[in-house]
Amino acid sequence: MLCILLGVLALHLLVFILLIVSTASSQWTVEARGHTDLWYNCHSDTQGYHCSQASNEDWIQAVQALMILAVVFCFVSLLAFAYQLFRLFKGGRFFFTSIFQILASVFVMCAAIIYTVMRPDSDKDYGYSYVLAWVAFPLSLISGLIYLILRKKD
């Protein structure tokens, strides 16, 4: 029981960290001399390293909002897990935890899809933040589903 609990908690924390790193670092698209999105647009040339704001278009703002919401919902799910761990009746399911975690995974999926479709430079490579977002999506979905079938024993 304790092993399952620790494993589930470790997975949840991993998803949370992945989401935070993916949201905060600005490496969704990389090129030879720079990187861009979600927040900054940095490139290095002969005069040095320059950063400017990422474009203000509506789809980038939607991706930003969805990633932030995913982080928030993952955190709320963590709090709900801690709460339900001590307050749930015997045999109950971690319903709220699961709902928030699944919503977080849906938001990450939407954010990643919108970014993939609306990206203007289709010849540039994807950076690690983008990869982490796509990795976080199935992990958070699995985590949410585990909470759905998990039952409190003691």
Place this chain on the structure above:
Amino acid sequence: MLRVLALASVVLLGIAPQASQAITVYTSWERHALVGSDIRLSCTFFSWRSISEDVSFTWRYRPDGSKDSISIAHFAGGEAYTDNKGVFKDRVEFVGNPKRRDGSILIKNLDFSDNGTFTCDAKNPPDIVGRPSSVRLLVFENLPIQAGVITGAIIGVVLGLLVLIVVIYYLMRFLVARRVFSLSVRSVPRLWGLCRGREQRPEPIPGTDTCLAKAL
């Protein structure tokens, strides 16, 4: 006591004329507009004195990157005068109502060359001491979306919906609990009808295991 009153009145009389001479002019800080559209630049003022007959408004324009400003609109003595020679010829119209402290102008058919600072100076004799106020005009081809507006809107709406759902959930639970309680008190005859059909089981403690007690 009398001395305090005298001192206070002298101080107030000393301050009051200073305050009533200053006039404060208000305009927007910055305005954004599309090429080819019209824009109404508002200008209003605050003055301790009532509106005089000689109230005047002056609008000046200073292009971006230039140090000189030219006058484009003037209202004085009940008459409005607008630019009839320069860049704003036939494009400026005085649409304010000076009697209501409104000295707004309307600029039609904007172009990129209209980027600059518009300064409004209002005078309400004898209140003439005041600083003019400026509004910056930015003309765009497409109006840009400000950074963070859509982000904030999406986050706000989703979190608001979440809070709303939680509140409704707890409210429904609370209301249902109350309604169950009031229902059983009001519709007792209906419950008796229900209870008569139920099978009788031996009561563990006499008097408590009635159908009504269980429903309550």
